[in-house]
Amino acid sequence: MTTTEFWDGHYATPRADPCANVRLTEVVTELEPGAALDLGSGAGGDALWLARRGWHVTAADISGVATARLAACARDLGLADRITAERHDLAETFPAGRFDLVSAHYLHTPFALPRARVLRRAARALTPGGRLLVVDHGSVAPWSWDQDARFSSAPEVARSLELDPDGWTVERADALSRHATGPGGQVADVVDHLLLIRRTR
Secondary structure: OOHHHHHHHHOOOOOOOOOOOHHHHHHHOOOOOOEEEEEOOOOOHHHHHHHHOOOEEEEEEOOHHHHHHHHHHHHHOOOOOOEEEEEOOOOOOOOOOOEEEEEEEOOOOOOOOOHHHHHHHHHHOEEEEEEEEEEEEOOOOOOOOOOOOOOOOHHHHHHHHOOOOOOEEEEEEEEEEEEEEOOOOOEEEEEEEEEEEEEOO
């Protein structure tokens, strides 16, 4: 099975009302809307939330099923002028443009992905003053497909990007707990690793 086939299968079942990730809503609510890039946009909850608040969003995902469904949902909700859904295998291609916000939530995959290279490219795509928000799993949920996974801390992710401190500054590098509900209705306390980087020039 290819990476694309895996994620197309994952998103083959429609999701009634995709919700925004809680860390996005916590961090971005106070920011002035502008141009946003949602990396690994999936079911589209983050892109829809941003668009409703005035952001112009480029939503990128490897699944053509997910991007087509998001584009249709944006049209149905009257948000087509604020959301552009594009299929990208981030190991090979990257959305064009400059962005005031790049959001990468749970950009984990059972397939090979040069994450550090992708996130460095995301940081370079920021406008001066723009922010890169990276939220990763920090613990293994009971419903996770890989119970032996080990996730890098936010400071470790920041160091892996090898960004020039004269051009980028780390504003937050936190480990945060939250109560989560899994796909089968299971509940558990999980940890998120949150990294927020601002481009300074």
